[in-house]
Amino acid sequence: MSLYDGIFYAFAIITVVSAFIVVLSKNIIYSAVSLFITLFGVAGFFVLLHADFIAVTQIMIYIGGILVLLIFGVMLTTKITDVKLKTKNINALTSAIFVIGITAVLIFIMLTTNWKVAEVVKYDETIDKIGVLLLTDYLLPFEIASIILLIALIGAAMYARKSK
Amino acid sequence: MEQFLIDTFGDNILTYIIMPVPVLIFLSLFALGAVLAERKVSAYMQDRYGPNRVGKGILQTLADMIKLFQKEDITPAKADKLLYNLAPFIVFTATFMGYAVIPFCSLYIGADLNIGIFYFLAITSLSIVGILIAGWASNNKYSLFGAMRAVAQIISYEIPTALAILIVVMIAGTLSMQEIVELQGGGILNWFIFGGPGGATKYILLPFLFAAFMVLYISTLAETNRTPFDIPEAESELVAGFHTEYSGMKFAMFFFAEYGQMFAVSAIVATLFLGGWQSPFGELIPVLNTPVAQIIWFILKGCIFVFVQMWLRWTLPRLRVDQLMILCWKYLIPVSFINLFAVGLYIVL
Amino acid sequence: MRKYFKNIYLGFSTIWIGMMITLKHLLFYKNITIQYPEQRLQLPERERNRLYVNIDDCIGCDQCVRACPVNCIKIETIKAVPGDKVGKTGETSAGKKKALFVPKFTIDFAKCCYCELCVFPCPTVCIYMTDVFEFSEFQRNDLVYDFTDLTKEQAEEKRKKAEEWALEMQKKKEAAAKKPPEKKVPLKPETNDKNKSDESPDSKSDDKPSKDS
Ligand code: SF4
Numbered sequence: 001m002s003l004y005d006g007i008f009y010a011f012a013i014i015t016v017v018s019a020f021i022v023v024l025s026k027n028i029i030y031s032a033v034s035l036f037i038t039l040f041g042v043a044g045f046f047v048l049l050h051a052d053f054i055a056v057t058q059i060m061i062y063i064g065g066i067l068v069l070l071i072f073g074v075m076l077t078t079k080i081t082d083v084k085l086k087t088k089n090i091n092a093l094t095s096a097i098f099v100i101g102i103t104a105v106l107i108f109i110m111l112t113t114n115w116k117v118a119e120v121v122k123y124d125e126t127i128d129k130i131g132v133l134l135l136t137d138y139l140l141p142f143e144i145a146s147i148i149l150l151i152a153l154i155g156a157a158m159y160a161r162k163s164k
Numbered sequence: 165m166e167q168f169l170i171d172t173f174g175d176n177i178l179t180y181i182i183m184p185v186p187v188l189i190f191l192s193l194f195a196l197g198a199v200l201a202e203r204k205v206s207a208y209m210q211d212r213y214g215p216n217r218v219g220k221g222i223l224q225t226l227a228d229m230i231k232l233f234q235k236e237d238i239t240p241a242k243a244d245k246l247l248y249n250l251a252p253f254i255v256f257t258a259t260f261m262g263y264a265v266i267p268f269c270s271l272y273i274g275a276d277l278n279i280g281i282f283y284f285l286a287i288t289s290l291s292i293v294g295i296l297i298a299g300w301a302s303n304n305k306y307s308l309f310g311a312m313r314a315v316a317q318i319i320s321y322e323i324p325t326a327l328a329i330l331i332v333v334m335i336a337g338t339l340s341m342q343e344i345v346e347l348q349g350g351g352i353l354n355w356f357i358f359g360g361p362g363g364a365t366k367y368i369l370l371p372f373l374f375a376a377f378m379v380l381y382i383s384t385l386a387e388t389n390r391t392p393f394d395i396p397e398a399e400s401e402l403v404a405g406f407h408t409e410y411s412g413m414k415f416a417m418f419f420f421a422e423y424g425q426m427f428a429v430s431a432i433v434a435t436l437f438l439g440g441w442q443s444p445f446g447e448l449i450p451v452l453n454t455p456v457a458q459i460i461w462f463i464l465k466g467c468i469f470v471f472v473q474m475w476l477r478w479t480l481p482r483l484r485v486d487q488l489m490i491l492c493w494k495y496l497i498p499v500s501f502i503n504l505f506a507v508g509l510y511i512v513l
Numbered sequence: 514m515r516k517y518f519k520n521i522y523l524g525f526s527t528i529w530i531g532m533m534i535t536l537k538h539l540l541f542y543k544n545i546t547i548q549y550p551e552q553r554l555q556l557p558e559r560e561r562n563r564l565y566v567n568i569d570d571c572i573g574c575d576q577c578v579r580a581c582p583v584n585c586i587k588i589e590t591i592k593a594v595p596g597d598k599v600g601k602t603g604e605t606s607a608g609k610k611k612a613l614f615v616p617k618f619t620i621d622f623a624k625c626c627y628c629e630l631c632v633f634p635c636p637t638v639c640i641y642m643t644d645v646f647e648f649s650e651f652q653r654n655d656l657v658y659d660f661t662d663l664t665k666e667q668a669e670e671k672r673k674k675a676e677e678w679a680l681e682m683q684k685k686k687e688a689a690a691k692k693p694p695e696k697k698v699p700l701k702p703e704t705n706d707k708n709k710s711d712e713s714p715d716s717k718s719d720d721k722p723s724k725d726s
Pocket residue numbers: 564580581582583584585586620624625626627628629630631632
């Protein structure tokens with residue numbers, strides 16, 4: 001097992017375990033913190049795949065932005081004095097059936113597919129290409145995405161304003 | 165450095181463990197020195213002497229460290245034990261991870277990522293999570309308020325920071341820290357605060373770059389929660405902010421992280437605008453371009469900014485929350501956008 | 514718009530002014546901290562610090578105890594037996610005679626609030642403020658100062674003597690009570706006479722060493 005394999009498995013274990021905690025934990029804050037670890041683990045995978053830009057974006061947006069917002073929201077909406085941030089498991093039976101079914105299908109696909117192993121791509125700067133592609137081939141989606149975000153921003157600002 | 169280690173130990177885990185050790189040693193020494201310096205600077209600014217008993221004052225921080233080691237490690241009864249104990253490590257780790265991309269000299273940089281500065285921005289946002297958890301897990305209203313303020317502040321000021329950094333990145337055309345520094349070689353006039361390398365027309369950019377420099381410095385100051393932006397730990401209202409409940413070694417870790425951040429952001433400012441490890445004399449005096457001299461230049465530049473941080477701290481009063489937000493959204497961000505536009509225009513033309 | 518730029522300008526200029534002031538202090542101003550153990554301030558003339566009791570002058574009158582608002586002075590007194598002199602001379606330095614032994618005179622400086630109220634009522638000016646203000650201790654009990662000049666054995670001896678004498682007086686009283694016409698009148702002059710007669714030779718004999726010294 002090479003160093004990279006070791007790191008991969010370490011990240012994999014961290015990610016999977018913390019993902020389980022996200023789902024199973026009864027305490028929302030614990031779930032949020034586990035989500036932090038999960039997202040971090042996923043960023044680690046991106047690094048291992050030489051997708052450095054995506055890895056850092058993952059950290060920046062998901063952890064620095066969304067997760068913080070999430071914890072912030074949970075904290076602001078509960079009282080500090082009585083910590084009752086509990087979640088419940090409902091419909092355990094039906095969800096278990098679905099989970100097992102989907103897992104079985106996925107494993108079946110994984111095992112039966114004839115995977116083609118590609119040559120290991122040499123480490124390459126991705127960021128130049130991403131930048132160029134975003135402003136040439138994918139300019140329209142890029143602009144649409146930015147307009148949607150702008151709309152969301154304006155909408156949020158409108159809602160946040162005090163109605164006079 | 166990396167190559168040397170790989171040659172010595174082979175390409176295994178040991179190499180990557182040894183790699184950051186010099187930074188850790190440097191950081192510890194820096195924290196010791198900076199705490200003392202801060203106390204001395206503040207004392208002399210107020211016509212006092214500051215610590216001058218334990219070994220003429222020089223060993224005072226060491227004595228304080230020993231004291232902190234011995235202190236009882238208190239976890240409040242109603243605190244969330246697990247998260248409470250986890251938080252200082254997250255904050256410190258996040259700070260230390262930022263050091264991975266700081267180029268100390270031409271031979272030593274933790275990891276010369278080609279997205280270096282972007283990585284730094286992202287990693288520093290990790291410490292927000294630690295601060296939030298610390299504030300929440302302490303189960304103390306002061307901690308929670310402190311954490312909320314800290315997070316609101318850091319998130320807001322990340323925008324001008326990123327915009328100011330972007331200006332340098334636009335001129336340099338790279339995100340790699342080492343390359344940014346290398347571009348600024350050849351004397352003080354090639355530093356990015358003077359427009360970087362280029363012909364005489366680059367001096368048109370001088371006011372914009374200077375403005376960007378100021379914006380970056382101010383917003384990094386806010387990101388490290390230092391006075392005048394220390395409302396997250398405003399002593400007079402919030403006891404100590406998010407680390408109110410922490411004691412002993414865990415408190416020391418927050419403290420360590422704060423000083424680590426101070427140097428980290430100073431180093432980033434120095435790297436982006438003041439040529440990092442480049443000597444201001446360029447090729448004139450070759451001795452000053454050796455790796456050892458480079459380290460000295462770099463630490464010197466960083467320490468000057470740290471000193472200015474202390475200087476500001478002991479000069480200015482604390483901002484109010486609304487003033488803080490006004491400064492960010494009405495002044496720093498518009499100025500950054502104007503800068504961005506102007507520099508973009510220059511590059512396109 | 515003008516205001517906007519003015520604000521920016523004002524922000525920078527005022528910060529600059531402030532920073533220059535602190536820089537001036539950092540570089541040029543003399544430090545004014547007094548390095549306490551080595552360097553001391555002149556204490557004010559009427560400072561109030563640790564009390565001292567000159568037990569030689571104390572007549573055990575209890576005035577200071579009553580004056581103290583926090584009850585930190587504790588006194589015990591034993592009547593002096595005729596023929597026994599209190600202290601070296603049996604007199605205060607002002608020549609007032611002392612009739613009481615003071616086997617216990619403690620002041621608890623942990624309680625004392627340094628109000629100086631005990632000083633003024635003292636008829637012999639023997640309790641007064643000194644200029645000692647550094648007397649911290651590790652144990653709170655160590656702050657209880659005892660000013661008496663009698664050892665325990667001595668105090669015990671005096672107490673016995675006083676008791677014996679009191680018994681004697683009791684007997685005399687009873688004897689006197691048997692003589693109905695003179696009840697109280699002889700008692701007082703009797704003691705007084707005895708004290709006087711006792712004291713006069715003592716004081717003379719004790720005067721000599723004091724003169725010598
Ligand atoms: S100074 Fe005041 S408190 Fe102290 S012993 Fe005298 S009367 Fe009592």
